[in-house]
Amino acid sequence: MEPLVCNYVPPYVRAEAAATKYPVEVEICGEYYRLPYTEMEGEKAWYRxxxxxxxxxxxxxxxxxxxxxxxxxxxNMVMSLVRHTGFHVIEARAVVHEATVAADRLMEMENDQVFRDEFPAVAAMYDVEYKRQLARLQAMVKACPGTEIVAPETVQRRTQGSKRKARTGKDAQTASSGEAS
Incomplete structure (x- = not known):
């Protein structure tokens, strides 16, 4: 199963970024947006x-x-949620815990072979639903008056690594000792 990639920033994190005017940009379905610092209409329901x-x-x-x-x-589920969706680690643990409790109840029915046989079809269904949720987020973001579209070139320019040659610890030490003499 592919890791979930949502690149979503919850309103409480955006509110914190507002204090320093740090721009909150996300990629949704291949497009880049600068999100408003405030909560968007319908955001809580979508997140739930x-x-x-x-x-x-x-x-x-x-x-x-x-x-x-x-x-x-x-x-791995918790780490994937933290890394790929922006969930806080506690939030990711809560989601995974709820899934574990539900799976445990289902497994008590002793039909685990049925679940294993049906998994590919179920996984495909959830993949479609996940993509539907991303499209829903994108529509919500586009409809929000405070959202700005960011050109992909701008994001690529800003996220490209530095062209400067990285110095090793030995080089840095030599450079600092040379400066002192």
């Missing part, structure tokens, strides 16, 4: 729905593997 999609996806994923694999898988 996104989490429900992720929980459902993770329930099906957990049910498709043996319980022995759960510890490693849940750790």
């Amino acid at each position: 729905d996104l989490k429900q999609v992720i929980i459902g996806m993770y329930v099906s994923w957990l049910c498709s593997v043996t319980r022995d694999e759960w510890e490693t898988l849940t750790f």
Whole structure:
């Protein structure tokens, strides 16, 4: 299963960025936007729905593997949510915990082979739903009066690495000792 990539910044984080006027830019479906610092209309409902999609996806994923694999898988789920969606680690743990509890209840029915057999179809269904949620976010962002569209060239220019040659610790030490003499 591919990692979720949402590149979403919740309103509480944007509000914090507002204090220093730090621009909050995200990529959604290949387009770049500078988000407003305030909450967008419908954002809380969308965020709740996104989490429900992720929980459902993770329930099906957990049910498709043996319980022995759960510890490693849940750790990877949390890390993936933090890295790829911008969830806070506590938020990611809560989402994964809810999925684990639900998967545990389903596995008590002792139909785990059914879950494993059906996983590819279920995973495809959740992939479609996830993409629908991204399109919903993009529509909400575009409809928000405080949103600015950012040209891809601007983002690429700003995110490209420095052309300066990196110095090793030894080079830096030599340079600083040469400056002192």
